Amino acid sequence: MENVVITVIGLDKPGIVAGITKIIADSNSNIVDIKQTIMQDLFTMIMMIDIENSNKQLPELKEELEKLGAEINVKITIQHENIFKYMHRL
Secondary structure (H helix, E strand, O other), X not given: OOEEEEEXXXXXXXXXXXXXXXXXXXXXXXXXXXXEEEEOOEEEEEEEEEOOOOOOOHHHHHHXXXXXXXXXXXXXXXXXXXXXXXXXXX
């Protein structure tokens, strides 16, 4: 498996999960794990995605997700799992 981590934060609104999962599905990637929380009006989500069989390279996925984030006014980041774990270790 080649895993990446997608994080999302912004004001809650309909369509956030739908838009992100459509990009993932269209790339032939697989959602391995997903957690989301809504605190008052704040939406947060973290996803582990397997991109081993993806028909898109990571830079292309990143570009599509960032474009969607700008359209729906949320911050979306994507990075390799090992980089995410290194940056968030205690």
